[in-house]
Structure formats: C-alpha cells, structure tokens
Amino acid sequence: MSTPAILNELIRAGATVRRDGDKVKIKGADVIPVELLERARAERAAILAALPDTPTTTELRRRLADLCRREGLPDRLAATLIDADLVGCELLSDEGLRRWLHVLDENRRMRQGLTPPGWTQASYCRRCGPVLLWQGAPPVVLGCPWCHMRRIGGHLPRPAVTCATCAHQQRRADTSTAGMHGCAKGNALHHAHQQHVCADWAPVLSTANNSAGARP
Numbered sequence: 001m002s003t004p005a006i007l008n009e010l011i012r013a014g015a016t017v018r019r020d021g022d023k024v025k026i027k028g029a030d031v032i033p034v035e036l037l038e039r040a041r042a043e044r045a046a047i048l049a050a051l052p053d054t055p056t057t058t059e060l061r062r063r064l065a066d067l068c069r070r071e072g073l074p075d076r077l078a079a080t081l082i083d084a085d086l087v088g089c090e091l092l093s094d095e096g097l098r099r100w101l102h103v104l105d106e107n108r109r110m111r112q113g114l115t116p117p118g119w120t121q122a123s124y125c126r127r128c129g130p131v132l133l134w135q136g137a138p139p140v141v142l143g144c145p146w147c148h149m150r151r152i153g154g155h156l157p158r159p160a161v162t163c164a165t166c167a168h169q170q171r172r173a174d175t176s177t178a179g180m181h182g183c184a185k186g187n188a189l190h191h192a193h194q195q196h197v198c199a200d201w202a203p204v205l206s207t208a209n210n211s212a213g214a215r216p
C-alpha cells in the first residue's frame with residue numbers, strides 16, 4: 001500500500017493526521033480499526049515524508065505564551081490548552097492567534113459568570129432576556145454569546161432595567177400601590193423608573209435591529 005493510500009484510509013475512517021516534528025499525530029485514533037493503526041505505525045517514516053513539516057507544538061505554545069504576555073491575558077490561558085486544542089493553530093498568523101486567545105478569554109470569563117472587558121452595552125436577547133454585550137452590538141438580537149452559558153445553567157450578569165420600558169408592565173387600578181406597576185410575569189412590584197435586575201424584562205418596542213451583529 002502506498003503512503004497516500006493509507007493516509008486516505010485514515011481520513012476516511014475519521015482520523016486527523018498531522019506531523020509534529022518527527023512524530024505522527026493521529027487524532028481520533030479511538031475510532032480507527034486496530035489493523036489500520038498498525039499499518040500506519042509500520043509506515044510511519046513514509047507518512048512523515050508525505051506530510052508537511054509544521055512548527056512543533058512547543059514552538060506554537062511559545063508563540064501563544066508571548067501573545068498572552070503582550071495582550072495582558074493570563075499565562076494559564078495558553079498553559080492549560082491541550083494538544084488537541086492546538087490542531088490547525090500553527091497555520092494562523094499572530095493576529096489570528098491573538099483574536100483566538102481573546103475569544104478563549106471571553107469564554108473563560110463567561111463560564112465564571114463574569115462580563116468580558118468592554119461588554120457594557122445593555123441589549124435584549126430573545127432567548128436570554130436582558131444581557132450585556134460589546135459596544136456597538138444591536139439593541140435586540142435573536143441569539144447571543146450568553147445563550148450557551150444559560151443552557152448549561154451558568155450565571156448571566158444582567159444590566160439594570162425599569163418596568164416603565166417593559167412589555168410586561170401592568171397598570172394597577174387600586175390606589176394603595178400608587179406609582180407601582182404590576183407584572184404580567186408575576187415578578188415583584190417596582191416603581192416605574194426604579195432600576196433593578198430582571199431576567200423577564202422585554203422591550204415594549206421590539207422592531208429594532210434583530211440581527212446578531214458582527215463582533216469587533
């Protein structure tokens with residue numbers, strides 16, 4: 001069997017094959033027939049010759065650590081990445097790696113229930129409710145980066161809202177609660193302009209821009 005043929009067989013079986021220095025890295029080896037892996041092992045030298053030589057993981061990790069220091073990101077952001085996270089990263093420019101690291105840092109903060117730096121704009125996600133997004137994000141979005149955190153039960157930092165601008169407010173007829181509004185969602189009463197946090201808040205007018213919007 002020629003080397004290109006065995007590479008094609010590995011890829012058809014669901015593997016990702018790449019060269020890391022003088023090693024052949026096969027991702028997804030757990031779903032590949034043992035007989036095919038043994039043949040690949042026997043032809044290791046030929047596979048190495050057929051694959052392009054790329055910077056080693058060590059070199060890539062050094063670039064990532066340098067970028068973290070330069071961007072003021074925590075060192076552990078790069079240090080805790082496993083080799084499988086780095087597949088394909090050696091093809092990215094420093095600018096591409098820089099953007100990727102910032103996305104990783106945003107996700108890390110969001111998993112901890114923290115708002116990424118600069119996300120100070122109050123927007124409304126049709127799935128999450130009121131959320132904080134980056135400056136310039138649309139006021140109303142169909143889905144947002146917080147959607148995943150909400151689905152897995154994570155904490156969502158919320159912007160302050162008022163009942164006066166909420167579609168669920170209900171005016172009350174009795175005078176004992178003058179100045180207060182009822183809530184169609186059954187939430188606690190507030191004065192119309194009292195700022196508070198509410199996951200059920202929805203804008204009265206929702207015809208604003210509904211697109212997800214491009215992130216900077």
Ligand SMILES: [Zn+2]
Nearest residue numbers: 125128144147
């Ligand atoms: Zn959302």
